[in-house]
Amino acid sequence: MLSSFYDPLLDSNPGTGRPYPVSYWAQGVNPWSAPALSGEQQTEVAIIGGGYTGLSCAWHLASQHDIQPTVLEANQIGWGCSGRNGGFVLNGTGRLSFAQIENKWGEQTAQAVYAEYRQAIDTVSELIDIGDIPCAPEYGGYLKIAHNRQSVELLKQQAILMQRKFGDPLRFLSAQALEKNYLHSPQAHGALHYPYCFGLHPLKLAQGYANMAHQAGAKIYPQSPVIKIQPEGSKIRLLTPSGSLVADKLVIASNGYTPNQFHSAVDKRHFPVLSSIIVTAPLSDAQRQACGLKSGLMAMDTRTLKYYYRLLPDNRILFGGRGAIRGKDANHPVYKKRLLDALVQTLPALNGIQAEYFWSGWVSVSLDDYPRICQADDKGQVFYAMGYCGSGVSFASQAGKRLAQRVAGDLNLPTLPFMQSPLPQFPMAQFRRLGLWAFYHLGRFRDGLL
């Protein structure tokens, strides 16, 4: 039996045709409408997962490589992270800083990774333009805010590295500049401002990608969970409750929602972790003034267990951070209250404000803190992209493009660490949740001390 809140480590699949969660983004948005897969169908490329990765891959295959793929989504288009995230289009993915990337692979690779991250943002902008996607982009830039004095120096060093090495146009802002122009917060001691990052409506972006892929010739079937993957001669058969699909090639784009025992290419190679969001009631003019909030403010702090927040176009605050450890606890009010308390500590003028929405989603964390866009076998039949560690609006869109190139045999790919090895397996994978529990305790301790 499936749990009411899907848990990838416990449930065999994400369900069939489940509705969108009751989120701020899903209000007033109809599901992308199409029938489920039925009967037996054939395809050159089957893609599992109707989020940014799968849909971007489908559009790029159909429009750039003359391959009409078939997308199978268990529930609704954008039902996973792609319809639940904060809508921050950021410069990066994974959890490695540029300094760590440079230490690990050298300066040339760090330059190539930087270029790929910037291109990922451009990919989102291009797709929005090409598809005329009504996802309300807000171009105010993004702030990485030092939540305490000790973090200020780290941000300054980061700014120097980014400007000198990559020519990045980011700027360091002092506490006074933040207070004057962005927000009044006792937890804002300085910040980096990234002018090229932007915010958007994530679910509308996902549905826009689906429209584009469909118009370009891809077949898209929501309400079609893959419950079994089996080899069939030189092909692969995917079984869903209402049909089956025989494919030459397979792309696994189910990311944090991938069931535990799904395919040997991905099993035990990532860790699904819950991230949660609250959205407040609209702020009154007095509340907004008291917080000094600039329109379109989009920020994340420097904690180990980070909080991120946005002022939405209708004057609500979206505030997110870590969630529960197990799926069955995801909707417990204690996690909503924790986020609300953290919001009030960040913006004390909002004391007493109510959270009107609260929801969670599974992000995919890799063992070594960076994702992969991978060909999983020697034959070139199975591909996947996952492990974005909670930062994937831009990267998933780019990963879909890169996956399409790999599937189509286009060798014109940059040499990047993401593409040169498979995701490593977690040792003692059954203890991943115990490890997360310990990490959260350590993180709270560190964030309390520093």
Ligand SMILES: Cc1cc2nc3c(=O)[nH]c(=O)nc-3n(C[C@H](O)[C@H](O)[C@H](O)COP(=O)(O)OP(=O)(O)OC[C@H]3O[C@@H](n4cnc5c(N)ncnc54)[C@H](O)[C@@H]3O)c2cc1C
């Ligand atoms: C609360 C939250 C906030 C976030 N905020 C941000 C942010 O502001 N900025 C940012 O860059 N990133 C953010 N992220 C991360 C970002 O949303 C993801 O990295 C990105 O959306 C991943 O897209 P995807 O297509 O790879 O996976 P998903 O969008 O998760 O799609 C995977 C899909 O696969 C389907 N699926 C799984 N198993 C099967 C099966 N057996 N058969 C068929 N279908 C299946 C699922 O139903 C799901 O729809 C956030 C994530 C969460 C949860």
